[in-house]
Amino acid sequence: GENVEQHPSTLSVQEGDSAVIKCTYSDSASNYFPWYKQELGKRPQLIIDIRSNVGEKKDQRIAVTLNKTAKHFSLHITETQPEDSAVYFCAASIGSGGYQKVTFGTGTKLQVIP
Amino acid sequence: EADIYQTPRYLVIGTGKKITLECSQTMGHDKMYWYQQDPGMELHLIHYSYGVNSTEKGDLSSESTVSRIRTEHFPLTLESARPSHTSQYLCASSLTTGGGNSPLHFGNGTRLTVT
Numbered sequence: 570g571e572n573v574e575q576h577p578s579t580l581s582v583q584e585g586d587s588a589v590i591k592c593t594y595s596d597s598a599s600n601y602f603p604w605y606k607q608e609l610g611k612r613p614q615l616i617i618d619i620r621s622n623v624g625e626k627k628d629q630r631i632a633v634t635l636n637k638t639a640k641h642f643s644l645h646i647t648e649t650q651p652e653d654s655a656v657y658f659c660a661a662s663i664g665s666g667g668y669q670k671v672t673f674g675t676g677t678k679l680q681v682i683p
Numbered sequence: 684e685a686d687i688y689q690t691p692r693y694l695v696i697g698t699g700k701k702i703t704l705e706c707s708q709t710m711g712h713d714k715m716y717w718y719q720q721d722p723g724m725e726l727h728l729i730h731y732s733y734g735v736n737s738t739e740k741g742d743l744s745s746e747s748t749v750s751r752i753r754t755e756h757f758p759l760t761l762e763s764a765r766p767s768h769t770s771q772y773l774c775a776s777s778l779t780t781g782g783g784n785s786p787l788h789f790g791n792g793t794r795l796t797v798t
Contacts, residue, residue: 570742601784607723612773612789620784656723664783667733669714671787673726 571596573661575674582649583682590677592659593641599661599672602635602642607676608655616657617644649681685710689774689790696764697798704759704793706774715757716775716787719743726773732757733779764797771795 572595582588592602603618619626619633619642626633630649635642646653659674687708696702708715717730728741732751746768747761757776761768771794775787 601782603786605787609723612791613726613787614789615786618786620782658726662784664785666783667713667779669777669779669784671716671728675725676723678723 571599571661571663571670571672573659573672573674575659575677577677578675579678579680581680581682584649584651586649588646588649588653588679588681590644590657590659590679591641592643592661592674593639594661594672595640596661596663597637597640598663601662601664602633603660603662603671604633604644605658605660605673606655607658613658646679649679651681651683654679654681687774687776687788687790689772689793691793692791693794693796695796695798698765700764700797702761702764702795704761704772704774704795706757706759706790707755708757708774708776708788708790709755710776710778710788711754712776712778712788713754714777714779715751716777717741717747717749717757717759718773718775719745720771720773720792722771730759764795766797769795769797 600621605613607613632645662671690705718726727743729745730749773792774790
């Protein structure tokens with residue numbers, strides 16, 4: 570089955586700096602890669618996603634890159650703010666028709682220091 | 684407002700009790716999932732469903748059962764709760780699209796404590 574590794578497990582950055590979280594996956598059939606943000610005591614929420622036919626996607630301060638050959642994808646947050654502090658989960662998904670199997674990474678706790 | 688709702692939000696029960704965690708969604712999604720998560724930690728898939736009368740076990744061995752009699756409702760039942768079941772349980776749903784993949788929408792979770 571699919572295996573998703575996520576690094577680092579914790580990350581501290583100064584406000585205004587950039588943060589990068591990296592994930593690798595094992596199954597070349599994975600074709601969808603969402604990222605979720607989970608604030609303390611709240612539910613995970615989708616912040617950005619990328620499909621396998623795209624190499625990069627950007628939404629304001631957040632960007633995701635995908636390297637299918639190397640089977641890794643990364644989340645980039647620029648100009649970090651204290652409200653970016655949360656646990657971030659990457660995921661790799663295999664979907665076709667009515668079938669979808671999602672495998673999550675182990676999470677990265679990001680702390681933005683004011 | 685279309686959303687996914689879980690009840691109760693918090694539950695404290697004694698060992699050996701039977702409990703049902705409720706999950707309902709008004710988003711018109713066909714797929715539903717149950718995850719177990721210790722706060723801020725890894726998400727473990729315990730059950731999923733692709734539609735009415737479809738249920739499958741996930742990757743994490745679980746002593747729970749689920750049912751999917753209605754599209755919008757996906758309850759999780761523990762026949763005999765144990766302290767090892769103490770955790771947070773997150774329900775999620777997604778919509779089948781042409782490409783097969785779509786994002787998961789999560790409920791607020793039920794935090795279960797078994798004494």
